[in-house]
Every structure is written in C-alpha cells, then in structure tokens.
Amino acid sequence: MHIREIDGYLHRLGIGPEEWPSAPTAEALRDLHLRHLRTVPFENLSIHLGEEIVLEEDRLVDKVVGARRGGFCYELNGAFAALLGGLGFEVTLLAARVHGGAGRLGIPYDHLALRVRTADGAQWLADVGFGAHSHYPLAFTDKGEQKDPGGVFRIVEAGPDLDVVLNGRPQYRLEVRPRELGDFVAGAWWHSTSPRSHFVQSLVCSKVTEDGGRITLSGRSFKVTGADGAREERELGTDEEVLTVYRERFGIELHHVPTVRNPRSDS
Template identity: 85%
Template sequence: MPIREKTDGYLSRLGLQPGQRPTAPTAEVLRDLHLRHLRAVPFENLSIHLGEEIVLEEDRLVDKVVGARRGGFCYELNGAFAALLGELGFEVTRLAARVHGDAGRLGIPYDHLALRVRTSDGREWLADVGFGAHSHYPLAFADRSEQKDPGGMFRIAEAGPDLDVVVDGRSQYRLEVRPRELGDFVSGAWWHSTSPRSHFARSLVCSRVAEDGGRITLSGRTFKVTGPDGTRQERELGSDEEVLGVYRERFGIELDRVPAVRNPDGRC
C-alpha cells in the first residue's frame, strides 16, 4: 500500500481522530506531531534482539509503526516521521550526525539520522523523534541562542562546517548540513545492529515520553518511571508475563516472547 494511503493510520497512531488531519504544514502542526510521536511511538531496539530484519525503506518503516504498532531506533523513527511529514506537505531533509560519546569521542559516520523541516512560513526546524531523551519540540534550526524545552536547555552551535546539538551544556551530537538519502544510513543501522561495540547490540531498551512530560523506560527487566522534575522510581520485573504486560500496557507493543540480549558481553 502506498505511503499516502497509510497516512490516516499513522495519524491515528499519534492519537488524532478522523477529521483531524492537518490541512497545512505549519510550525504549530509540526510541534504537535513531534510531541505526539514521542508519546505514542517508543524508542526501542527490540528488533535487534528478536532477530527481526531492519529495512530502511519508507514503506517498511511506516508499516512497522502503523501496521505492527512498534517503535524503533533513530533510522526507523525519523525515517518514518519524514515520510509522514512529506505526505502532509512539509519539506523534509534527512541529515547525518555523529553522537558524542565518552571523552568527547564522536561515533561512526551515519551514527544518527535527524531531520531538517521547513514549514509553511519558511522557517526551518530540527526535528528528532529518534534520539531517545531529547527535545520534546522541534528546535529552531537557525537560532544559535539557548532554546528552552521540557527536555532541557538546548542550543545549536557552530562546529566548523557542521553543527553541535547541545543540551544542558553537554554536546549530544554533531550534525552535518549536507542532505542525505535514507539509503545512506544502511551501514550505520547494520553496525548498530551487529557490532559488539554497539550499545544497541549489547542491551535492551524501550522508552517514551510520558503524558506528564516525564519518561517511562523498560531496560531489560528494569522498569523506570522518571518524573518531569527528574525524580525516578524503578522496579525489577519478575515473570515473563509481567514483562510482556508492561510492553503491552505501557508501550502498546504486543510481543509473543520476551526479547533476550543476543550479545550481552560485547563479544563477536
């Protein structure tokens, strides 16, 4: 089924009822969709540990979000969101980024996929529903001052020919401004899915923004609830039935078995 025929189903996944389809690609619509996506579609890497193929093609990504009612990691979430925005009339450019790691080291090329989105008023925004804990709303792309967001204090800073996305004084990732195609990120998705050095291959995560602005996260069998004020509660889940129940009731994900980390010790 063409992507345009799945748009209503996608909007329904984000909590929009029939008749609420956006009629113009405005900044207000983008902000609303961005937050809805973070609340409704989890950031998760379960496919890696369930042995499911990750295919970076727009129709497959939208099928996963809409048909399978799953989430994904950056390539999948921002890849699907880009397809939705494009169908709604937004001008979307895919951008590559390298995540800042320990000791300031940058990750691999095509480490992360983010979106540059132009709205009907000509303004451009950095939209990112696939980083995990990040801004709840799009960031003004041309603004180099601090931008207050429920997710923290953000700033887009010049870094030579690139840009650094900074939150609360710490650099998150270095963003290239050259337009990219979805297929450019296949090598990055493969590395993160298979490399013993990838934290995605060594651990399980499923996380989303909660309705109160906090975050809920299931890491393996540890369920964490973080309040909007930063307070955290966590508990260990016991039976497989309890784990599957949290996936179903708190993340809307139906699984027939509990995912198990395939490479927990980082060995090949």
Template identity: 75%
Template structure:
C-alpha cells in the first residue's frame, strides 16, 4: 500500500494516521474497523468475483465502501497494519462446528500482529461476532472483552492435530482452531472459492451483513430480518417488508449502496 491508499483506508474507518505502531493504535483501528466495515457475504449472492489480491481487496473495502468475509476483511486489514508499521503474519484456522467437527483447511484467516513494544496480538475483524479488541497472543488466562470472555489455549492433539495449534475459546466454547505457521494470502484462495461456491458452505445458504455498533452492540441484516442487539444484550428484531426497505437499510445502516436486492443463491439447502 502506498501513502495515498493508507490515508484513504484510515478515512474509511475514521482514524487519524498514527505516529507509531503501538498497542493502543492496534486496539483503536480494530474497533473502528469492526464498527465501519461490515462482515458480509453479499458478493456470493450478487455473482461478484472474490479475488484475494491486495489491490482488489482495497478496491472493494476502501474504494467501493463494501465489507466482505474473513479472507477479504483480514486480508485488507493485514495490509493496512503492515503499512502502519506492525509486523503481521497471516494465520490459517478451522472453525469448530457441531459435535466437535472442524471446518475445511484454510476455513478462516486471522492475524498475528507484533506491536512496536514486541508484544504479540491476535487481531481478527473477519469472523463476525468476535472480540472487539485484539487478544494477547501469548496469554493463556481468560481475557475480558465487550464481545465475551476469551481464552487462547493449546489445542488437544486428537485427529492428527499439530502440537503448535491453538484453540480460541469464547464464553467456554471453542470458536476456531488456529495454526501458528505463517501463511500468504494466496494460500486461502481454495478456501474462499469453496465458501463462495459450495452448497455445503453456510455462506451460500444465507445472506448476512453485520457490524459492531458505536455503543458496543451489534446490528445484523440476515436476508430481510433486521436484528439490533444492545451492549447489555437487549435485542430488537423485525422483518423488512419491501426490497426498497432492504436497500435503505444496507445504505443507511451499513453504508453499502446496491442497485438490487441480493437473493440467496442456494435457498433449498438445510443443515
């Protein structure tokens, strides 16, 4: 990223250019990213190609003021952090599913980030509901966050797992299993293709657009169901009646301009 691209990205998330890559800066840019750049899978249902290349990610997230799913959001965010002076590694993860099953290889992309003081952090703006702030990577005790109580623990070695794998646990439930070997963005192409095309992927089965709200809650549009959750858990839910109303919510609540309402490409799949 050049200086002009960095400035545009920072304007997109409403952050002044920082002087140094400190932990406080990392906390600020992660929270602001979660508040301003939605987690969304609209491209899957609009027939838009998902390309894991820095320029294409910046064109989408910054230029078109869109969001994306993990590969896009953490891919772009990692580029921004690197440009700001942080030492960033891309890490692969597999999401924990029902009955202890793990998702596909390269199921998720997260970031290991080293700040100027040498401390290391797990940064993730691409999981949907996750921690609002980076998690201390080496800490094994519980970490309190507005998004829940998080722990990073050594993963059990069942099923041929790697001894270095870590489980990210929230509120006592394993969320994803994280490898510690650094990857490059191109390693995730097959995972992005699978999640955007496979009938077995939950991303092809439903529509989602979600972000953290300024009060620490969350707003989510799933198809035509609008859900607003407050920081204390109070929840409002309503069904949008018209396509025009759907497009208005995308525009006014998520900053996304669409010329047509996305429709689920794989509506008959269940489970």
C-alpha cells in the first residue's frame, strides 16, 4: 500500500498521523484490531444490492476506505492484511472451514483469517471478519485458554490443522498452509450465490461497540447487545428508520433499503 492509502485507512479507523504505529508491535496490532471491529462493520449488503465482490487488494481497500463500507471475511481480512503489510507487519493469509452442526465442516476456503508476526517474532491469529469473535488477536502458538472480551478462546490441534474454540465450542478449523487472496475466489462466489449460503438467505450488518457490546441490523430487526450480555431488540417500521440506522450507527450511506434476494424457505 502507498502512504496515502495507509493514511486514508488509518483515518477510517480514527487514527491521525501523529498516532501512526511507530513499529509493528503486538500493542499496535491489538489497537488496530479492536479499532477495526469497532469501525468497519461485518456486513453482506453487496450480495443483496447486486454489487460485485472482487477479491483484489486495491478494490477491497477502496470499499473499506473510499466507500466507507464493510464486508464479510474475505473482504475485511483481505483489506486488513493489506493495511498491516503496509505498516510493516508480516502477514500470512490462512484458509479455514467453519464448524457446523453434527461435526460438519463448511466448504474449502470457507473463511479467511490472518497469521501476523510482530516485531518481537511473536505470531498472532488476527480475524476482523468472523462477526462475533475475539476483540483482540489471539496468541497463535498458545494452546491454553485465552481470555478476551468476546469470550474464552483456545487454539487446539486438530490433526495437521488447528481448531479455534470459543467457550468450549469449535468455531472454525484453520489450515496452516499459506494462501493467496486469489485462492478464496471460489469460496466468495459460493457464499454470494449459492442458495445454501446463509449470506444469500439473510441480511446482516454488525459491529462491536465502544463498551464492548455489539449492534446488529438484520433486515429490519435492530439488536443492541451490552458487554454484560443484556439484549434489546426492536423492529424498524419505515425505510427511513432503516436507512438512518445504517447511516448513524454503522456509517453506511445507502440510497434504498436492501432486501434479501433469496429469502430462506421453510418448505
């Protein structure tokens, strides 16, 4: 990334020139990770707005910075990897398969996560694209419990791979082989087109709040979850209410309310 692009990205995260990380340290990574989760929403609106999803670094950064939008895992972690690389971190893209019910795993290249090496040689699992997940990077080689505002995490061996576990439940199975952004094109295509993909079946826009809670807009249902787990939910009646929440709570300016292109069928 060029300096101007890095400056624009950091500005998007609320970081001015005087606050730029002076080195690719673990402390800087933690700050960037949390700011990203608080600022850039996890959302699948492009699928339902008919917008093309292009897994190219410049297009992903432009969506996050220029269009002030969010995205899902490939987009968010793809853009974040570009920023981290521009700031001097050593970043490796990793593929994962999300755990489903009854021990099932999702498709290959189901999820994109990042292994990040900091200046002291430590390795971290950074993931700003999984929705409700860790607020801070996880120590990649630590097999014990890692307490985080998002819950208690563990990274455990699963054959040649690793399972990322939250509060005792496996979240995704992570491969350790390095990947490239283009490797995830088929996965992104499946998630944005297949009737079996939950991203195709429903709308979501979500981000972490300053107090450690979360706000989520699913269609017209707006949920506010506190850091203590307390939840408030209300239905938004008018299109203007929906657009106002997108604009004021998520920083997303839309001209019309997106609707689900392929709603889930119970038949």
